Amino acid sequence: MKHLTISLLLIAAFAGCRKDDGPGNVDNIPGLGGDTWAQGPIDVWIKDSLTAPLNISVKYKWDQGELDPSRTLVPPMEDKILPVLSTVRRAWIKPYEAEAGELFMKKYTPKYFVLVGSSSYNLDGTIILGQAEGGRTIQLYALNNFRVNWMPGYQPSDSFNVIEMFHTIHHEFAHILNQNIAYPVEYKRISVGQYTSSWNLVSEEEASRRGFVSSYAMAAPDEDFVEMVSMMMVMGKSGFDNFVNGITEPATDGTTPAQARARLRQKESMVVDYYRTSWGINYYNLQLRSRAALVALIK
Structure with missing residues (x-):
């Protein structure tokens, strides 16, 4: 997944203690139970x-x-x-x-x-x-x-942030579902040998030419699976079909466009089957509902 950094600066000031020094306003230290606000x-x-x-x-x-x-x-x-x-x-x-x-x-x-x-x-x-x-x-x-x-x-450009937020939510929720019921181990064999910790050095175009829905999907099989779930959801079926059919150039590792498209279709099939057999959910119906709701926010 994708991370950030909080700089935490703690400054401790100690004064001379006297016998009559009490604990002070501990109740009012933010985060220690004393901070309250009226519900709005x-x-x-x-x-x-x-x-x-x-x-x-x-x-x-x-x-x-x-x-x-x-x-x-x-x-x-x-x-x-x-x-x-x-x-x-x-x-x-x-x-x-x-x-x-x-x-x-x-x-x-x-x-x-x-x-x-x-x-x-x-x-x-x-x-x-x-x-x-x-x-x-x-x-x-x-x-x-x-x-x-x-x-x-x-502005129309704001749609990118909206799409990315729902991409993130679908991605993380797919992790949660997978933690409860694992996806089939056969999925990990589709792109065996192509996962890398240096996924961030692979362009999105090159990743697609190798049969991945995003460069981050190349990080590990688990990330590949949930990226398929989330990217298919935010793209919608027609968007995903256009994505797959648009792969017309070979990858630098020799993967042909036909091989890349076949891998993505195999992954798509396994995602759909996982939702059906593990959760009793028609993935394509869910995809249609989710995409329609997303489009209503950005169009």
Whole structure:
């Protein structure tokens, strides 16, 4: 997945202690239980729309303890919280509920979302846009860049950030599903020998010519599988078909266009079959619902 860095500076100032020195206002130290705020519209919406129906809680108030202390991050702007969460419900939760049922989402959705304003950057130049932890938590980054077509100032170029956010959510949720029921081991044999830790040095075009849906899919078989799930979802069926059929040049490793297309079609078939046999979900119907909801946000 893709990461960031918080610079944590701790300054401890010690003064001479006296016998009558008390603990001070420990209750008011942020993050130690003393910081409170009156619930506002954001909290009410989260409770009514996510917590009550799905038992999902959301941490949007800044808490560095929830994140990697080695990374420099910024809080989300409050005016982005409801637009982000309402579109997550509209374009991710609702399509799954319609296709797989409310009980499925109540059981398998991560129960804790942590929202971050900025992206998370790695030293190698890669970016973390989201992370799933233990099937319970999803951290979403880059919220401050989020703007959909009904928000003031929306530009067509903003659609990239919206698509990437849902790409991230579908990617991380596919990891959670795979943690519960593993995808078939045969999937790992389709591109055996082509996975690499240097995936970030491979262009998107070259990755596709080798039979991968993205360069990040080359990182490992698990990442390949969830990238197929998520990229197929945000592309839609026609978009994915165009992607596959558009591979007309050989890869630098000698993979022919026909071989690349065949690998992608085999991976597609195994994703669809996994959703059907493991979860009783018609992937193509879910893909259609998800893509339609996403298009409604950016067109």
